[in-house]
Amino acid sequence: xxxxxxxxxxxxxxxxxxxxxxxxxxxxxxxxxxxxxxxxxxxxxxxxxxxxxxxxxxxxxxxxxxxxxxxxxxxxxxxxxxxxxxxxxxxxxxxxxxxxxxxxxxxxxxxxxxxxxxxxxxxxxxxxxxxxxxxxxxxxxxxxxxxxxxxxxxxxxxxxxxxxxxxxxxxxxxxxxxxxxxxxxxxxxxxxxxxxxxxxxxxxxxxxxxxxxxxxxxxx
Amino acid sequence: xxxxxxxxxxxxxxxxxxxxxxxxxxxxxxxxxxxxxxxxxxxxxxxxxxxxxxxxxxxxxxxxxxxxxxxxxxxxxxxxxxxxxxxxxxxxxxxxxxxxxxxxxxxxxxxxxxxxxxxxxxxxxxxxxxxxxxxxxxxxxxxxxxxxxxxxxxxxxxxxxxxxxxxxxxxxxxxxxxxxxxxxxxxxxxxxxxxxxxxxxxxxxxxxxxxxxxxxxxxxxxxxxxxxxxxxxxxxxxxxxx
Ligand SMILES: Nc1ncnc2c1ncn2[C@@H]1O[C@H](COP(=O)(O)OP(=O)(O)OP(=O)(O)O)[C@@H](O)[C@H]1O
Ligand SMILES: [Mg+2]
Numbered sequence: 001x002x003x004x005x006x007x008x009x010x011x012x013x014x015x016x017x018x019x020x021x022x023x024x025x026x027x028x029x030x031x032x033x034x035x036x037x038x039x040x041x042x043x044x045x046x047x048x049x050x051x052x053x054x055x056x057x058x059x060x061x062x063x064x065x066x067x068x069x070x071x072x073x074x075x076x077x078x079x080x081x082x083x084x085x086x087x088x089x090x091x092x093x094x095x096x097x098x099x100x101x102x103x104x105x106x107x108x109x110x111x112x113x114x115x116x117x118x119x120x121x122x123x124x125x126x127x128x129x130x131x132x133x134x135x136x137x138x139x140x141x142x143x144x145x146x147x148x149x150x151x152x153x154x155x156x157x158x159x160x161x162x163x164x165x166x167x168x169x170x171x172x173x174x175x176x177x178x179x180x181x182x183x184x185x186x187x188x189x190x191x192x193x194x195x196x197x198x199x200x201x202x203x204x205x206x207x208x209x210x211x212x213x214x215x216x217x218x219x220x
Numbered sequence: 221x222x223x224x225x226x227x228x229x230x231x232x233x234x235x236x237x238x239x240x241x242x243x244x245x246x247x248x249x250x251x252x253x254x255x256x257x258x259x260x261x262x263x264x265x266x267x268x269x270x271x272x273x274x275x276x277x278x279x280x281x282x283x284x285x286x287x288x289x290x291x292x293x294x295x296x297x298x299x300x301x302x303x304x305x306x307x308x309x310x311x312x313x314x315x316x317x318x319x320x321x322x323x324x325x326x327x328x329x330x331x332x333x334x335x336x337x338x339x340x341x342x343x344x345x346x347x348x349x350x351x352x353x354x355x356x357x358x359x360x361x362x363x364x365x366x367x368x369x370x371x372x373x374x375x376x377x378x379x380x381x382x383x384x385x386x387x388x389x390x391x392x393x394x395x396x397x398x399x400x401x402x403x404x405x406x407x408x409x410x411x412x413x414x415x416x417x418x419x420x421x422x423x424x425x426x427x428x429x430x431x432x433x434x435x436x437x438x439x440x441x442x443x444x445x446x447x448x449x450x451x452x453x454x455x456x457x458x459x460x461x462x
Contacts, residue, residue: 118307121270122366125301126321126373127293136324140311 009185010192020175021196027089027171028158031096035157036150038097039104044134046109057105064102070163072099077167092164092171100157107149111142144215151208155201162197172196221246221377221408222267227276229262236262238432240276244425247406251419251440254429255455260412263429264381267410268299281376297325300370304382306362308354314341314365315350318372326373333372340368344398360391367398378402380411416459420444428452 010017045057064072076098077091086094115138123133165174176193180186222244229237236259244250252260265271267278269285269292278285283295309317318337322328328336341350344364354362363383370378380399384392396418402409403422413419419426419440426443428436428451436449444460447453 116307118303118305119309122301122303122307122309122369123321124293125268125270125296125299126369127297127325128321129293132324136320137309141309144311 003187005188006185007188009179009183009188013179013183016175016179017172017192017196020170020172021200023170023175024158024161024172024197025200027093027096027164027169028154028161030093031100031161032154032157034093034097035100035104038101039108040139042101042105043108043112046105047112049130061102061105064099067099069095069099069160070166073163073167081167088164088167088169091167092161092169095167096157096161096164099160100153103153103156104150107146107153108142110149111146112138114145115141147208147212147215151205151212154208155204158201158204159197221248221281222410223277223279224263224267225277225279227263227266227278228274229259229266229271230274236432237266237273240432240434242427242434242437244408244410246408248424249403249407249409249411249422251423251426252410252412252429253414253416253419253426253455254435258429259432260429261381262432264379264410264412267377267379268296268301270301293325297373298376300367300373300375300378302363302366302370302378302380302383305386306354306359306366308362308366308369310354313351313353314346314357314368317354317365318369321369322372337368337372340371341365343401344368345394358391359387360394363387363391363395364398367395367402371402376408378407378409380409380413382412382414384413384415414459416444416456428455430455 042057042060045053046061048054048057073092073095076095077086077088080086080094081091119137119141120133123137124130128136161171162173164171165177168174172193176189180189183189222242224240224242227237227240228235240263242250252264254260262271266273267280267285273286280295281298283298284290285292285295309320312320315334315337318340319330319333322333322336323330338347338350341347344367346361346364346368349357349361349365354365357365367383383399384395387395392415396415399409399411399418400422411419411423423440426436426438426440427434428443428447428449430451436443436447436452438447443452444456447456
């Protein structure tokens with residue numbers, strides 16, 4: 001006998017999905033917000049003129065790229081989290097931010113390196129310090145370059161954030177898990193969860209594309 | 221105004237400048253000419269420390285440019301640099317390109333910087349281009365914006381590295397005119413150029429480089445009619461015969 005679908009579990013529990021989806025967006029957005037400054041600092045460190053700073057930034061990036069997010073979240077929650085009294089919510093956000101920061105750092109690095117060398121030379125020739133040239137000339141141009149990959153990173157982050165359920169942080173995935181445990185409708189619930197993740201990431205793509213167009217159209 | 225003393229510079233094992241010494245008096249205009257790979261760009265870039273030197277000394281307006289205690293950012297305010305490919309900031313308008321450094325480096329007020337920036341752009345024939353982005357300007361216009369951007373810092377010295385080489389022929393004149401005007405106003409300038417007619421007309425002295433050395437230095441009247449060195453004769457016969 002085949003599996004009998006019962007999609008009513010979705011409509012009956014819509015509030016659970018909505019609450020979970022909002023939490024997922026909230027956690028991802030906060031993680032991104034903290035991850036961006038981390039990424040800018042580490043990314044600038046990667047192109048720094050100082051060897052030690054370059055090395056430390058590279059270590060950060062390589063370690064974060066090597067460690068599975070799942071393991072990182074568990075470490076942060078059980079080690080750092082207990083020590084700092086973080087709780088699941090902030091533990092999840094911090095873990096995601098530290099993780100995504102490394103990927104943003106690489107995006108920032110390639111954005112900076114993509115700005116033609118002559119831009120730095122022109123800025124320095126006019127008397128700007130390295131820091132001023134970075135801030136007023138290089139980073140604004142790197143910013144335009146990093147927007148598309150940064151947007152992809154946010155989308156990846158939304159999906160990656162489903163792992164925070166392992167430290168019992170409330171999000172779409174944890175709510176779905178709980179719902180499956182009580183309703184035994186795993187196929188329906190997970191299929192719908194996938195759809196919700198897709199709606200979130202796809203609408204984000206559209207929003208970002210819109211802003212990108214507006215920003216780029218300014219300088220032609 | 222500019223003193224270059226026994227400067228040596230290598231890229232790895234490749235010596236690009238060998239014992240280069242040169243004096244540029246105030247208000248003089250020097251053309252730096254020579255075959256490709258002679259080290260002209262390298263030399264002019266050492267004058268504002270875009271390129272470090274191995275040894276020797278460079279003094280511009282009393283400041284030792286490569287000195288350990290020199291505040292290079294301050295020294296560069298005094299030295300305008302114009303690049304072959306303009307290097308305008310593509311995300312800023314012409315006026316913003318010109319006012320950026322006065323605002324951020326000199327701490328000028330926005331009104332003062334814009335007033336001066338507009339004056340400069342107008343004097344370079346760009347009075348209708350304040351709000352244009354570089355991407356919308358012709359090469360000649362872009363290079364004039366770049367000249368305005370350098371002049372906005374009120375430098376004592378202007379350096380040009382092949383300012384017209386990236387331009388279509390019909391735009392060369394407008395840029396050379398701008399440089400000529402500066403010469404008449406008494407600006408001290410070093411110009412790397414392949415425009416021999418221009419060099420002859422406005423330069424006080426021609427400096428001929430080959431293989432990282434200054435081979436000959438002479439006023440244009442002498443250099444173009446009767447150069448001392450074989451290398452200069454060879455070079456001139458090549459560039460003047462077409
Ligand atoms: N960053 C660099 N690294 C290694 N070698 C370099 C570098 N820049 C220049 N060179 C070498 O130094 C020599 C002098 O170069 P430079 O650009 O100063 O010549 P140039 O006289 O300006 O030539 P051109 O007329 O072609 O512009 C060349 O052999 C060049 O290959
Ligand atoms: Mg050159």
